[in-house]
Amino acid sequence: xxxxxxxxxxxxxxxxxxxxxxxxxxxxxxxxxxxxxxxxxxxxxxxxxxxxxxxxxxxxxxxxxxxxxxxxxxxxxxxxxxxxxxxxxxxxxxxxxxxxxxxxxxxxxxxxxxxxxxxxxxxxxxxxxxxxxxxxxxxxxxxxxxxxxxxxxxxxxxxxxxxxxxxxxxxxxxxxxxxxxxxxxxxxxxxxxxxxxxxxxxxxxxxxxxxxxxxxxxxxxxxxxxxxxxxxxxxxxxxxxxxxxxxxxxxxxxxxxxxxxxxxxxxxxxxxxxxxxxxxxxxxxxxxxxxxxxxxxxxxxxxxxxxxxxxxxxxxxxxxxxxxxxxxxxxxxxxxxxxxxxxxxxxxxxxxxxxxxxxxxxxxxxxxxxxxxxxxxxxxxxxxxxxxxxxxxxxxxxxxxxxxxxxxxxxxxxxxxxxxxxxxxxxxxxxxxxxxxxxxxxxxxxxxxxxxxxxxxxxxxxxxxxxxxxxxxxxxxxxxxxxxxxxxxxxxxxxxxxxxxxxxxxxxxxxxxxxxxxxxxxxxxxxxxxxxxxxxxxxxxxxxxxxxxxxxxxxxxxxxxxxxxxxxxxxxxxxxxxxxxxxxxxxxxxxxxxxxxxxxxxxxxxxxxxxxxxxxxxxxxxxxxxxxxxxxxxxxxxxxxxxxxxxxxxxxxxxxxxxxxxxxxxxxxxxxxxxxxxxxxx
DNA sequence: AACGGCATCTTTTTT
DNA sequence: AGATGCCGTT
Numbered sequence: 035x036x037x038x039x040x041x042x043x044x045x046x047x048x049x050x051x052x053x054x055x056x057x058x059x060x061x062x063x064x065x066x067x068x069x070x071x072x073x074x075x076x077x078x079x080x081x082x083x084x085x086x087x088x089x090x091x092x093x094x095x096x097x098x099x100x101x102x103x104x105x106x107x108x109x110x111x112x113x114x115x116x117x118x119x120x121x122x123x124x125x126x127x128x129x130x131x132x133x134x135x136x137x138x139x140x141x142x143x144x145x146x147x148x149x150x151x152x153x154x155x156x157x158x159x160x161x162x163x164x165x166x167x168x169x170x171x172x173x174x175x176x177x178x179x180x181x182x183x184x185x186x187x188x189x190x191x192x193x194x195x196x197x198x199x200x201x202x203x204x205x206x207x208x209x210x211x212x213x214x215x216x217x218x219x220x221x222x223x224x225x226x227x228x229x230x231x232x233x234x235x236x237x238x239x240x241x242x243x244x245x246x247x248x249x250x251x252x253x254x255x256x257x258x259x260x261x262x263x264x265x266x267x268x269x270x271x272x273x274x275x276x277x278x279x280x281x282x283x284x285x286x287x288x289x290x291x292x293x294x295x296x297x298x299x300x301x302x303x304x305x306x307x308x309x310x311x312x313x314x315x316x317x318x319x320x321x322x323x324x325x326x327x328x329x330x331x332x333x334x335x336x337x338x339x340x341x342x343x344x345x346x347x348x349x350x351x352x353x354x355x356x357x358x359x360x361x362x363x364x365x366x367x368x369x370x371x372x373x374x375x376x377x378x379x380x381x382x383x384x385x386x387x388x389x390x391x392x393x394x395x396x397x398x399x400x401x402x403x404x405x406x407x408x409x410x411x412x413x414x415x416x417x418x419x420x421x422x423x424x425x426x427x428x429x430x431x432x433x434x435x436x437x438x439x440x441x442x443x444x445x446x447x448x449x450x451x452x453x454x455x456x457x458x459x460x461x462x463x464x465x466x467x468x469x470x471x472x473x474x475x476x477x478x479x480x481x482x483x484x485x486x487x488x489x490x491x492x493x494x495x496x497x498x499x500x501x502x503x504x505x506x507x508x509x510x511x512x513x514x515x516x517x518x519x520x521x522x523x524x525x526x527x528x529x530x531x532x533x534x535x536x537x538x539x540x541x542x543x544x545x546x547x548x549x550x551x552x553x554x555x556x557x558x559x560x561x562x563x564x565x566x567x568x569x570x571x572x573x574x575x576x577x578x579x580x581x582x583x584x585x586x587x588x589x590x591x592x593x594x595x596x597x598x599x600x601x602x603x604x605x606x607x608x609x610x611x612x613x614x615x616x617x618x619x620x621x622x623x624x625x626x627x628x629x630x631x632x633x634x635x636x637x638x639x640x641x642x643x644x645x646x647x648x649x650x651x652x653x654x655x656x657x658x659x660x661x662x663x664x665x666x667x668x669x670x671x672x673x674x675x676x677x678x679x680x681x682x683x684x685x686x687x688x689x690x691x692x693x694x695x696x697x698x699x700x701x702x703x704x705x706x707x708x709x710x711x712x713x714x715x716x
Numbered sequence: 717a718a719c720g721g722c723a724t725c726t727t728t729t730t731t
Numbered sequence: 732a733g734a735t736g737c738c739g740t741t
Binding site for chain 2: 124126145148215218279282283381382384404563580607
Binding site: 384 | 732733
């Protein structure tokens with residue numbers, strides 16, 4: 035008991051002790067959110083005596099789940115079964131494994147990722163843009179619309195087309211026993227909704243439910259949570275409306291704003307003591323976020339006090355910015371700051387380039403977080419496709435990916451013919467090849483190709499048998515039989531790809547070592563749900579998007595690209611309040627110092643554009659008159675300008691005149707004050 | 717089947 | 732600029 039509470043403050047303690055009924059914990063940045071959830075779980079299990087198996091804690095990322103698991107295991111002793119603590123999608127996967135038969139489907143389904151989804155869509159329809167269809171299908175599923183519903187709802191012809199693609203896509207998934215990410219949640223909800231008895235027993239199993247990062251839940255997830263609460267109301271959600279930055283992918287900030295309406299009788303606890311940042315940092319972050327109109331209202335107070343003022347960095351362009359930041363980082367490192375305590379954050383990934391160059395020139399090692407993920411790499415997807423075909427011979431989709439990798443002379447034309455014939459016989463490509471006489475195949479494709487196809491199928495069979503006997507040895511046999519490392523032979527990045535393949539083989543062996551009894555399809559589904567491998571800790575500074583920085587903290591943070599158009603990003607679908615929250619999230623990553631940087635121009639999308647300083651400087655209470663920008667043109671002291679009447683002059687000073695900027699210009703010895711919009715820069 | 721040239725698009729990202 | 736995708740040529 036003491037162990038649980040001696041590290042908690044008063045509001046955290048209150049939130050932990052409120053075990054019954056709906057609870058909303060509004061946890062500001064750096065306010066000890068994870069500690070609070072873990073303590074609450076420990077309290078339920080160790081003090082109240084709730085069996086661990088009757089609790090359920092859901093997160094969004096594997097990383098969060100992993101961290102919580104580790105921390106809770108350290109805190110909870112004498113528990114026979116660890117509590118179920120996993121991502122929403124993992125929960126869906128587990129649930130479907132047990133219950134998908136109620137939808138007349140077999141539980142050896144395979145989870146496909148976004149890339150697979152797009153390939154399937156592309157095959158069905160290559161006219162409309164695939165990403166659009168993919169996101170629309172996702173939207174339909176999250177709104178629980180069937181293809182029929184989508185079709186009826188569609189007014190524009192294109193949307194009728196999309197609904198048709200959606201229908202065929204669903205048929206394809208069913209025929210091949212595949213589920214996509216959205217299905218993991220949507221089918222789980224559907225089962226609970228269609229089977230009240232199942233909802234009741236499931237809800238009774240999970241008596242106490244906690245949800246992390248509640249501001250990131252979408253409409254469907256809320257419905258699922260409500261189903262899980264069918265027989266009780268013990269739902270505790272933790273989140274921060276000010277850190278909701280995933281609206282663009284369907285997160286519904288109203289869920290946290292109106293929690294008390296969805297779950298009546300809710301208790302609300304606010305965690306407003308910040309253990310992370312020095313007070314000048316919080317002052318700036320608080321000032322910025324206060325400009326948002328829709329918030330629950332919460333103000334972070336620093337428990338650490340003191341500290342340096344927030345620094346503003348003004349540069350003419352991205353190269354100057356990069357030089358300045360590299361210099362500052364160099365000084366920090368010289369003064370003994372650990373590299374991993376420094377981070378450069380940006381709104382848009384492309385902004386990393388100039389900084390990378392600057393750091394390279396200064397000889398400072400950095401680690402780029404984000405970018406192409408390991409499991410999304412082509413070579414890794416090839417290996418996964420092989421394993422998929424081996425576990426499920428009917429997976430035409432994966433088979434087509436690998437049938438000519440490495441090159442076996444089986445081009446699109448040949449494979450299309452075989453596929454057509456297979457469909458005519460209502461069977462899969464694999465089965466068709468396996469069960470057809472060589473003479474039948476020769477009627478479709480070249481003689482040489484029919485032999486190759488037969489050989490391919492024979493090898494898949496052979497490796498699949500080996501896998502049943504020894505999963506561990508299977509992986510070597512796979513490489514030896516198909517020579518997968520030859521796929522990228524002769525390409526420029528061959529050695530990188532081979533390194534990645536070896537890493538994958540290593541991961542496979544680790545998995546089998548850890549759980550020797552698991553089948554290949556368990557391995558596959560685990561993989562699909564896996565995000566980026568843990569970043570190795572090293573002696574280099576971090577660079578990442580603001581989104582990627584959520585939940586992390588660094589002693590010294592640099593935020594670059596604070597310009598109108600970048601932060602806030604302006605475009606269709608952009609939401610100024612969400613942009614402000616991004617600003618807030620990025621600022622509150624800093625513990626000791628925060629540097630906000632802006633450049634007057636950047637090279638972007640193939641051309642150089644002038645940029646206006648972000649409004650967030652003013653909103654955060656950081657005014658700076660040294661560089662004034664208007665009508666997409668930056669002015670500063672010393673610039674040459676032309677005026678329609680007075681001709682050419684040189685800027686001697688810049689000041690503010692209401693909403694406009696006023697320039698003091700020296701026209702051949704005569705200084706005049708002119709509004710900036712009346713001159714052009716030369 | 718494979719390659720190369722041309723057009724197009726460009727926020728954030730997890731599962 | 733740089734990546735991606737499509738189409739026509741070899």
